[in-house]
Amino acid sequence: MNLWRLKRRPVGDIADGDLAYVSEPIPELQDGEFLVRVNYLSLDPTNRIWMSDMEQYMPPVGLGEPMRGGVVGRIVKSRKPGWEEGQLVAGLGAWADHIVTDGTGMSMMPEIPGISIPNAFGTFGVVGPTAYFGLLDIGQPKAGETLVVSAAAGGVGQIVGQIGKLKGCHVIGIAGGPEKCRYIVEELGFDAAIDHKAEDVGAALDRLAPDGVDINFEQVGGPIMSAVVSRMKHFGRMPLCGMISTYNATSAEEEPGRWTLILMRRLTIRGFIVTDFAHRFPEAVQQLAGWMLEGKLKTRQDIRPGLARADEWVKLLYSGGNFGKLLVEVTPE
Amino acid sequence: MNLWRLKRRPVGDIADGDLAYVSEPIPELQDGEFLVRVNYLSLDPTNRIWMSDMEQYMPPVGLGEPMRGGVVGRIVKSRKPGWEEGQLVAGLGAWADHIVTDGTGMSMMPEIPGISIPNAFGTFGVVGPTAYFGLLDIGQPKAGETLVVSAAAGGVGQIVGQIGKLKGCHVIGIAGGPEKCRYIVEELGFDAAIDHKAEDVGAALDRLAPDGVDINFEQVGGPIMSAVVSRMKHFGRMPLCGMISTYNATSAEEEPGRWTLILMRRLTIRGFIVTDFAHRFPEAVQQLAGWMLEGKLKTRQDIRPGLARADEWVKLLYSGGNFGKLLVEVTPE
Numbered sequence: 001m002n003l004w005r006l007k008r009r010p011v012g013d014i015a016d017g018d019l020a021y022v023s024e025p026i027p028e029l030q031d032g033e034f035l036v037r038v039n040y041l042s043l044d045p046t047n048r049i050w051m052s053d054m055e056q057y058m059p060p061v062g063l064g065e066p067m068r069g070g071v072v073g074r075i076v077k078s079r080k081p082g083w084e085e086g087q088l089v090a091g092l093g094a095w096a097d098h099i100v101t102d103g104t105g106m107s108m109m110p111e112i113p114g115i116s117i118p119n120a121f122g123t124f125g126v127v128g129p130t131a132y133f134g135l136l137d138i139g140q141p142k143a144g145e146t147l148v149v150s151a152a153a154g155g156v157g158q159i160v161g162q163i164g165k166l167k168g169c170h171v172i173g174i175a176g177g178p179e180k181c182r183y184i185v186e187e188l189g190f191d192a193a194i195d196h197k198a199e200d201v202g203a204a205l206d207r208l209a210p211d212g213v214d215i216n217f218e219q220v221g222g223p224i225m226s227a228v229v230s231r232m233k234h235f236g237r238m239p240l241c242g243m244i245s246t247y248n249a250t251s252a253e254e255e256p257g258r259w260t261l262i263l264m265r266r267l268t269i270r271g272f273i274v275t276d277f278a279h280r281f282p283e284a285v286q287q288l289a290g291w292m293l294e295g296k297l298k299t300r301q302d303i304r305p306g307l308a309r310a311d312e313w314v315k316l317l318y319s320g321g322n323f324g325k326l327l328v329e330v331t332p333e
Numbered sequence: 334m335n336l337w338r339l340k341r342r343p344v345g346d347i348a349d350g351d352l353a354y355v356s357e358p359i360p361e362l363q364d365g366e367f368l369v370r371v372n373y374l375s376l377d378p379t380n381r382i383w384m385s386d387m388e389q390y391m392p393p394v395g396l397g398e399p400m401r402g403g404v405v406g407r408i409v410k411s412r413k414p415g416w417e418e419g420q421l422v423a424g425l426g427a428w429a430d431h432i433v434t435d436g437t438g439m440s441m442m443p444e445i446p447g448i449s450i451p452n453a454f455g456t457f458g459v460v461g462p463t464a465y466f467g468l469l470d471i472g473q474p475k476a477g478e479t480l481v482v483s484a485a486a487g488g489v490g491q492i493v494g495q496i497g498k499l500k501g502c503h504v505i506g507i508a509g510g511p512e513k514c515r516y517i518v519e520e521l522g523f524d525a526a527i528d529h530k531a532e533d534v535g536a537a538l539d540r541l542a543p544d545g546v547d548i549n550f551e552q553v554g555g556p557i558m559s560a561v562v563s564r565m566k567h568f569g570r571m572p573l574c575g576m577i578s579t580y581n582a583t584s585a586e587e588e589p590g591r592w593t594l595i596l597m598r599r600l601t602i603r604g605f606i607v608t609d610f611a612h613r614f615p616e617a618v619q620q621l622a623g624w625m626l627e628g629k630l631k632t633r634q635d636i637r638p639g640l641a642r643a644d645e646w647v648k649l650l651y652s653g654g655n656f657g658k659l660l661v662e663v664t665p666e
Contacts (some may be wrong), residue, residue, distance in 0.1 A: 055597050057567075221592065234390075240596050259554065263573050263604040264388050271596035 001026045002307060003096035004067040010051055013248050019067060019311045027100050034078035036089055036099045040118055041328040042070035042125060043314045048247040057273045066094035072109060072121040090125055095310050097330050112289055117333055122301040122325035124285045130274040131159035132284040135217055138239035138270050143168030145214035148228050153180035155325030160217045161190045162297050172208050174224060176320040202227040221245045232267055240271040248318055300324030334359045335640060336429035337400040343384055346581050352400060352644045360433050367411035369422055369432045373451050374661040375403035375458060376647045381580040390606045399427035405442060405454040423458055428643050430663050445622055450666055455634040455658035457618045463607040464492035465617040468550055471572035471603050476501030478547035481561050486513035488658030493550045494523045495630050505541050507557060509653040521631060535560040554579045565600055573604040581651055633657030
């Protein structure tokens with residue numbers, strides 16, 4: 001089997017040698033374990049957090065350990081009752097083409113007719129529930145409100161915007177480049193897009209949302225966040241989902257806080273991690289799948305070939321090079 | 334009548350000449366107006382905000398206008414049906430010994446046997462509802478949780494801590510000086526006090542709350558806030574009530590944001606202004622008065638003499654010189 005191990009904690013951008021691609025024999029299965037052949041690996045912004053030893057929401061990956069990642073694949077051998085050969089499973093695994101597991105962090109993945117495996121995995125696995133709970137539970141959207149979502153053409157952002165539209169919001173997406181901006185408006189039905197590479201985000205918001213922003217679904221941090229936060233309306237809500245612009249930062253510099261603004265405008269800022277809602281995942285998946293089968297929700301996957309190049313593909317997330325949910329095709333289905 | 338007018342917006346600390354104390358004839362009463370003889374003026378941290386033209390939650394006081402402030406007093410003349418001579422009223426008025434008003438922002442004040450006028454005004458007028466809604470609605474305290482409140486011997490802080498105890502929390506107050514610290518523990522029943530003038534707040538919290546802080550009722554901002562926020566537990570809540578340490582700041586420097594910490598620990602930060610809960614004031618007053626009459630809630634007023642010195646007394650708030658809710662005795666009851 002082939003897999004990636006974390007050799008060194010990255011300083012700034014992920015560099016050659018931080019991760020090592022190694023070939024190892026597949027461990028002997030013990031009672032209560034099963035072997036998964038991985039079809040797709042999910043690459044997510046949080047991967048960079050796990051590589052670091054910054055304060056985080058689960059233990060960082062230890063040096064020398066397999067790199068952690070979301071995976072989907074089929075059981076090819078099992079010594080665990082109830083987890084049978086041929087079953088499709090998904091969950092938190094490793095950057096590897098085979099995984100031996102006792103099932104911790106894994107679950108059976110239903111195969112829904114009409115929804116491909118990468119589409120289902122790339123939508124329902126992590127990003128869909130993230131968008132669903134972050135927007136609906138924390139953002140509390142109401143019809144007629146203005147919703148801004150950053151990283152709008154990414155895995156989570158594309159779903160947030162479409163749920164916002166389903167709830168009657170005026171949806172503005174922020175993305176990098178004309179193709180992504182065209183996509184979210186023309187294909188996904190967002191009301192407007194701001195190309196942060198081509199225009200000043202604040203000026204664009206002043207034009208597109210002159211009355212301000214009710215909900216900011218925040219994923220990027222940095223100057224883009226600042227531009228949105230300073231234009232939030234009174235009683236605005238900000239689900240804080242991620243701050244990808246800061247994950248590679250080497251300085252301890254903090255975001256400008258704008259705490260007086262939280263006070264004066266009575267904003268609610270709430271950080272969340274999708275696993276906080278793990279007990280309600282079935283609700284999210286059922287609703288999202290329903291919308292998808294009714295043609296009300298589309299998602300785009302950006303599928304890159306070859307586990308051996310995962311260290312290269314993951315960097316796309318931090319440069320904005322992916323377009324849709326980033327997956328690696330590890331072995332053929 | 335005597336009153337204070339705002340002549341100039343303070344830069345940094347309030348300086349001589351920013352406010353002017355003037356004597357003017359009492360305006361002729363029009364139909365629908367009444368005249369109040371003011372007994373007590375409430376001085377509150379937000380006064381400094383109203384003097385500035387920073388972004389705020391209601392219009393700033395205009396240059397040349399009477400300085401805005403909370404007042405309690407009796408109607409001495411009325412041309413407004415239902416508002417009769419002798420009635421005690423309270424509300425948003427001016428730094429003045431007489432006020433002519435059409436009743437906007439004023440309400441009748443019930444006289445509760447056993448509770449003095451300054452005690453009732455200094456508890457139920459603004460600070461009690463602020464403590465009540467901020468802690469209960471936003472802080473959502475649960476028995477056994479650790480609650481930290483800054484400016485703990487001030488008008489709001491003393492009530493927050495006592496409600497926290499009534500709800501079964503472990504309550505730590507932060508105050509300046511041994512007298513205030515002794516008071517909140519020995520007289521009000523807080524579990525512990527931190528004297529921010531004598532000890533490092535972070536080190537004291539590590540000792541007093543080694544497992545971290547569930548709720549931070551924030552009133553001061555600056556380094557004290559930073560020390561508490563960095564020790565908050567996962568899923569902690571922070572009602573953001575005020576940031577008095579920043580109100581006199583002249584630089585545009587922002588608080589260190591610690592936004593990644595909001596994310597990783599899934600904190601909820603929510604700004605609020607007591608008037609957001611205006612429709613529920615009767616609930617708060619009824620509950621607070623009940624606790625007070627049962628001997629479960631004590632409040633301390635710091636009553637200073639003389640409207641003519643209001644410009645001097647208000648500065649006590651920013652130097653920490655007041656001990657309890659700051660009131661000015663304007664005219665004898």
